[in-house]
Amino acid sequence: MMDFDVVAFQLLNGLVWGLLLALIALGLCLIYGLMHISNLAHGSLFMLGAVLTAYACNTLGLPFWGAALIAPLVVAALMLLLDRVLFTHVLGREIAVSILATAGLLLVIDNLVLAFFGGEPASVDAPLDGAVELFGITYPSYRLAAAGLAILVLLAVGLFLRFTKYGLFMRAVPQARALAAATGVPIARVNALTIALGGLTAGLAGALATPITGAHFQMGLAILAPSFIVVVVGGLGNLGGTVAVAIIYGLLRGLLSVAMTPTAAEATTLLCLLPVLYFRPRGLFGGGA
Template identity: 30%
Template sequence: MELFLQQVLNGLTLGGVYCLVALGLTLVYGILHVPNFAHGAFYMAGAYCAFFLIERLGFNYWLAMAGAAVAVALLSVLAERLVFHPLRKAPYLHHMIASIGILLFLESGVQALWGADFHRMATPYSQILSFGDVTLPAQRLLIIVAAFVLVLLLQLFLKKTITGATIVAMAQNRDGAALVGIDANRVAMMTFAIAGVLAAMAAVLYAPINLVYSSMGHLVITKAFVIIVLGGMGSVPGAIAGGLIIGFAESFGAFYISTDYKDIIAFVLLVAILSLRPEGLFRKGAY
């Protein structure tokens, strides 16, 4: 039972990180209707921003997280204005190529500034907490709590505020939203900013236990794509459910099967579920 509970906690840790990244990705998908490959680069940029603020400028962990969130939000909005907005009437393939270009540009820029070495981010939460016979590093507990608080706040924002409702309306029908007076440009910038904040905070939460390096966003964004397909493209509840499913599957799979196959489990699970439910877990996207 102790080992089982340990894997539950590990699954919640992974699931929390995946949820945050997948939520940002699915919000942007609702606006562009194309997969944003640059989202993994924004995740990586958030970790490097926080690392720079902590190591070079002496910021504490929370101030560095806030600074990284603001920086990546601005970076995301800049990408939307300079790259995606001019392509809004172009074929979707152009958006995909442009997002890959942003990914390569940011990775090259990070390597030019900090090199290709791995870095360890300092955290004030290095304690080991014990719950009976179950042990959990304080940083992992922080990830679980922070991730679910952020998910709850995002849900409340989308469902209880007029601004959130405009994002949902835009994701459902861009032309219809414009007809009722919703400013498409404002909503698009706001959505990219929110996605950037979620990606940056996920990276800063996870970086102390996963290192900081230029390609750290590759595997995370690949699994985020698996999650949004699994949960239903454009579905916010689907992104949350899919993130938890993948997190638990990886945690229990690594323990009961082998750590060698941990990263394959997500894709096997995707094929299995889509074979039974091709539209994903939540067929009503953008809700």
């Protein structure tokens, strides 16, 4: 029964990780869908959320939940600023412009964090230190709480898109940008909101991950491949597909972790998903263009 325990533990880990990944990929997917920008610096926002949370907890002495609230807001504010100085200027231009600009942004954010917060990994104590019995194993309660929060936020974003005015705008604009503008939809504000929401969710994923993985300036690069592959395999711009593939990715990685080191499990998961793109170049759920 020992083996089953390990498998169940790793699968739960994978599920938690998949949900956090879904939070990150959500913003990537929304920004791509709305503005046709692939933000290469998106992983760095996740990293920034984690590093800021660790800094707020360890250096400023804030309680974890306070830090986890503030850090995503700071990342969202940064994204609002970047919307003004960068994203507005790449909108509607050749793909290369936005890709190269955000590749530069990735280097800027990662190295600014390195300069200000140093290269040492930081760790944060989980705000809940108990464990619960689940499927016959004991599992850290914080990880379940983080997974629950991630689900809540994913649901909240779904409801926001479905039932609010700006949610409707965010669904309408990607379908026909010029038509939305001619209908009076405040495009610039919708873009800014989407970009800020992307920063908020990626930053929140970073904050929630900190007690599990710690914080380090290179964790943005580490998340780059997983977050992009779930967006592409999910069918570029397809929100439901992206979330589903993120969870599949997490579970697969968890399963592989039973038998190999985390790096090897991550690499193998990526290598498993890459061939999907050969057989389904538009992704699993990418029907249209």
